[in-house]
Amino acid sequence: MEKLIGREHEKKILLETLSSTEAELVAVYGRRRVGKTFLVRQVYQDQMVYEFSGVHGSSTKQQLENFRNAIALTLNTPLLPAIPQSWTEAFLLLIQLLAPQLKKKKAVIFFDEFPWLSAAKSGFLPAFEYFWNSWGSRQANLVVAICGSAASWMIQRVVNNKGGLHNRITRRIRLLPFNLQETAAYLKSRSVNLDHYQTLQVYMALGGIPHYLKEIRKGESATQAIDRLCFTKDGLLVGEFTNLYNSLFEMADRHIAVVKALAAKPSGLTRNEIIHEAGLLSGGTTTKLLEELVQSGFTATYLPFGKNAKDLIYKLSDEYSLFYLKFIEHARATGPGTWIRRAASPSWKSWSGMAFENICLKHAPQIKQALGIAGVYTEESAWRSKAAQIDLLLDRQDDCINICEMKFSNTAFIIEKSYAAELQRKLTNFREETRTRKTLFLTMITTYGVKDNQYKNTLVHHEVTMEELFK
Template identity: 25%
Template sequence: MSRQKFIDRERELEFLERAYSSDRAEFLVIYGRRRIGKTELLLHFARDKPHVYFLATERPYRDNLRELQRLLSEFLGDRLFGKVTFEDVDELLMAFAERIGDEKVILIIDEFPLLIEHHRPVLSLLQKAWDLKLSETRIMLILCGSSVSAMESEVLAYKSPLYGRRTGQWRLTEIPFFHIGEFLPGYTVENIVKVYGITGGIPAYLLQFDPKKGFDENVVENVLSKGAFLYEEAEFLLREELREPANYFAILQAIASGRSRFGEIVNSTGLDKSLVSKYLAVLQRLGIVEREVPVTATLKEASKRGLYSIADNYFAFWFRYVLPNKGYLEAGLAEEVWERSKSDFNAYMGSVFGKLIRIPEVFLRLTGFRFTKLGRWWRKGEEIDLLALNEMGRRALLIEVKWKELSEREARGILKDLERKAGLVGLEDWGKNYGLVAKSLEGKKELRAEGWLVWDLEDFKEKG
């Protein structure tokens, strides 16, 4: 994140600092999708502490081993350590542990899945080194990886030789929404929300947007133009993470085109039901796809009434605007494609805005309503954008979310209809409040005076 200061990651840094302050050996697993900011986080954390940072590469295992030995030798200030012949990584790490004694040292092994890929025994060898020597020191060993599936199945899973050794783990997720404006000084709240609709909270993607340029110019130059970083990033990520990318592409295309039910996805892709079920489970685990059920659904209802959507904003945008227009974009017609897409993008932002308000942190900061359940509600063609339930106090907050500029008259109509829909939910004995979130809203003061709960992007500015 070279363009700006290190942004947020307060909870992650607290977790790492807490581990560092312990008197025992620590074995942490840090993982998350590419571009999420794992390396920047770890280097920021370790910058003022004794540490060794090693980045595994595609080179053969022995080459990686020699590079790790060189870095450890450099840290120790002992050229002879770098000339000793070590047969394997367990011998190297145990010798290093012997040399550092009781000193608190951080050893970061980044892109650990690449070592596994080139030499599967590295898992057992690392287990051996930990059990025999490292666990008796004050070392802080951090394994980091971008392949979520590899880190979960090879490092964290019950069958892994390393199972039971780790003292902590953290899956890095997106930068919280209210910190995104720090990447884009000078941008309005509306444009920040629109950028979020394209990049999500992925630091490397946010850094592609130049705050000195307008929103439209950034989209054309940095997302829709051939050769831009974000132009083919989705393809690159899917091909790297998944073994059968073509089938996953078909499923994501089906969802992006509006097919949200399991049967619709099966019919659209032509794939076997069992395969679609398996692929959807993988996409959910990776955080690319989500399955929603009505917030009041019973377990039995939840198994039948789920709707699938693309949870990751970058993938949602890419499959809706980049992939279907690839022929035009390859021909250099990015500006024309974007001009043609703007009206649909407004509709797309309606969905993005709704999901944004349903993020627990955003919802709580905006409304202050304490909830035990939060989500959408729908039944037989009727839908409520957001239903928050406080089951202990038997209170409910029902909210409609509109990416529109609403007059006071339009707002009243939406709120009155929300009262009607509340009768369909089945919360007869509950206390209820009704709310509306919009891009902009006339008559907020008057509506609030009457007991309605209303917010627009001006309120985001105050909460940020």
């Protein structure tokens, strides 16, 4: 059986429910393919007594029949119970199955793809609320785990439910993609032995999504894996983009419009800029749409230095979406060898720099650890003006600010005279426009470090290499 990699914090939360003396209702949510189902099954494999998964777009009648079939398989009986006529009846059937077992031991029931069960007029959510409130919550040996890829639905309708499930969720887990350390460990567990530079290239195109990483073959280079998965006729990720968004969001065209607008502007957009670029209307619908993308892990928000919440910047943070829109969607050439040729092009060099910056933003905790400031209260932000832009700065409580410059290269990065002048202008502009009195530390985050020369020695205070990002 495949080993569970990483997820130590999440595993601890799930294991705590097994030693609880009260009924537990656990909500696990996160984007599609991130490993929610695998996590729940692995941790609860010895206590699982019933598992049922919703089917996207299926009728209530079909879902009820599937529910009945899952109970028949659990009971291992050739005699099928009658198909429930409603979800209220279905949960009564489940209670009859569970009651005898809960008298003996801790038992887990698992509802996967929970949002897909709650179609309009299905009556599923009210029936589930009644099941939990009238019976489940009183069973000390019961753990109910519910999972959903539609993260925004899970948060609005379950975690922040204003009705029968209000404050009923006892534990919640928002499962995020693997970080670089977990990605390297996962690939190694599958005998895929790539060095950190190769792993970084894989991450830049696929992100830390276990289902995508699982397709990388032993003995392949990063370039070969990306080439096969993204540019050959049957490659897993050739058509994944549309399927991904349509499976998570109703009226996904609007979400895709926002994603494309953000992809075209790597430095990010404010809410008003998104509305203009994506052709949306200002109001609650757009607010909900943006929140759905954030909660599902496709976009991230950054507060500009010295600004307030209305100036929030949205950035596209999903590596696969960025890669797809840049290289796959309108690819003129496809077939084996496509990416091997493209990976040497100027457009790749430009994209790889932006992709590396995106990864650094996600690994801010590792950067702070490398700088020795993990214990210092720090606010991460960005800053931009007409004259300059800083994608990551660490504003520290000890009256210092790390101004981070992120550069991706296949050798030690060289600060040339023109770039040194640009860095100096950036530092000067930042100090003058923000009027900060804090000490500024220029921090270079690179793949293989910065080569020693007069400009490095004059300007750079701290260095972080990609090796630190894998810790």
